[in-house]
Amino acid sequence: MSWCDKVLGYCDASGGAVEPVPAYDGVFARIDALPLTDWVRAWREVCRTRFSDQTPGVYAFKSHFDRLSHDDPQRGVAFIEAALQNETDDEVLLLLAKSKVLGQLLVFRAEIATPLLQELALRQPRLRILMGCEAPSIEGGMVEDAGLKRRLLAICDEPTYRAWQESVFAAKPEPVDFASLSIPELAAKWVEIKSRSDVEIERDGHWYDLMDYQSELTGNDPMKALELVKAIVEIEDNPHLLGLLSAGMLEDLIPARDGPVVDAVVEEAKRNPQFQDLLCGVWFNGMSSEVAARLTWARGQRQP
Numbered sequence: 151m152s153w154c155d156k157v158l159g160y161c162d163a164s165g166g167a168v169e170p171v172p173a174y175d176g177v178f179a180r181i182d183a184l185p186l187t188d189w190v191r192a193w194r195e196v197c198r199t200r201f202s203d204q205t206p207g208v209y210a211f212k213s214h215f216d217r218l219s220h221d222d223p224q225r226g227v228a229f230i231e232a233a234l235q236n237e238t239d240d241e242v243l244l245l246l247a248k249s250k251v252l253g254q255l256l257v258f259r260a261e262i263a264t265p266l267l268q269e270l271a272l273r274q275p276r277l278r279i280l281m282g283c284e285a286p287s288i289e290g291g292m293v294e295d296a297g298l299k300r301r302l303l304a305i306c307d308e309p310t311y312r313a314w315q316e317s318v319f320a321a322k323p324e325p326v327d328f329a330s331l332s333i334p335e336l337a338a339k340w341v342e343i344k345s346r347s348d349v350e351i352e353r354d355g356h357w358y359d360l361m362d363y364q365s366e367l368t369g370n371d372p373m374k375a376l377e378l379v380k381a382i383v384e385i386e387d388n389p390h391l392l393g394l395l396s397a398g399m400l401e402d403l404i405p406a407r408d409g410p411v412v413d414a415v416v417e418e419a420k421r422n423p424q425f426q427d428l429l430c431g432v433w434f435n436g437m438s439s440e441v442a443a444r445l446t447w448a449r450g451q452r453q454p
Contacts, residue, residue, distance in 0.1 A: 154195050154207030157188065161207075171206065181214050186232035193233060197242045202345035202388045216250050223259035226251055227266040234274040240318045241349045247283035247311065256284060256302065260293045264301050271305040282311025322354050328363040333374075337381035340364075344391055368402040372411045375403040376418070383424050396431030404432065408440045419448035 151161035158180050159172045172180075181189075192211040199208045219226030229251060237243045246252060255263035271277045284292070285306035293299045331339060343360050351357040367375040379400050386392065405411055419426040430449050434442040 152195055152199065152205050152207055154192055154211050155205050156207070157184070157192075158207045158210055160205070177210050178214065181211065186229055187236055189229055190233050190236045193229075193246070194237065194239065194242050197245050197348045200345050200347045200350070201394075202390055204390055217254075219251050219254040219263070220258050223255055223262045224266065226255055226259075227263060227270060230277065230280070231270055231274060234276050234280075240314070241352065243280075244315060244318055245348055245352065247280040252280060252284060253287075256288060256292050260295065260298045260302070264298050268301060268305060278305050278307040279311050279314055281306040282308040283315075285311075319353055325359055326356050328360065333377050333381045336378050337385055340378070340382055341386050341391060344394060345388075364399055365402070368399060372403040372405065373414065375399055376411065376414055379403070379428070380418060380422075380425065383422070383428060387424075392428060393431055396428045397433070400428055401432045404437065404441070404445070406437050406441065408438065408444065412441055412444055416444055416448040419445075 151165045151167065155161045156163075156165075158177050159168060161167055181192075184192075189211075193215065196208055196212050196215065199205075204212075218229065230246065233243060233246055237246075255267070267277065267281070271281070281302070285303060285308040288299055288302050288306065293302060326339065328336065328339070340360065343356050346357060364375070367378070379395060382395055383392070386395075400415075403411065404415060415429070419429050426449060429445060432445065434445065437445075
């Protein structure tokens, strides 16, 4: 178990899991009561924890950071200031520039956040570098109000942000040619890349390339995407990764209308209990009633 689990009561002093698990409301009350320096430590752990290794405590903090600035913009800005003051790992701090903590201030709370960020930029000049990550989005319409946009762009240092990003993640290996890999090789590569922590994702760009390839595959060759899903199920049983696979590639490859792809999905669910479990995580939004009915039926089937 992690530090996040210990501080939120998911495990005891020895690291053993606590039963019953803490109540949802109690966990978030504990987070709210912690000093901001502990939030900075938690942010570091969230960024460094591999997706496949996420614990309840890490997930709780991640959920907290994902909604922080939307729900409480003042504390969102205060957390950014605490991170600028206390975080020494550039990889972790750089991720704050891309996070919902900063992004939600600009998308949803710009009127409140703009004067707070301007004041913070005077106290912590490095904020200008973080803001540089958002400069293209601000310019492109993230902030609709012209006056707020002008004030925010004045505290954005995009060139320094780009240079900083290049220096932090300087040694990048060659891109992966996903299209040239066999299905078993693709399955192994998918598991390896999707297991990574947020920090690891930024180091080589392979995660983003894989997402592009996966999108192309589900859109243009859903049968091959289905073969890849089946191959991943054969080699992986981590619930975090399987949940990602279910709500991602499997859901995306299923067409809205009935046809050969749906036939193949239904047949695989009848044959393979693990695939059937995966199908239970698919949402039917946008699918026809015929497809939804067939998939619902397939979720309850087993070969005798």
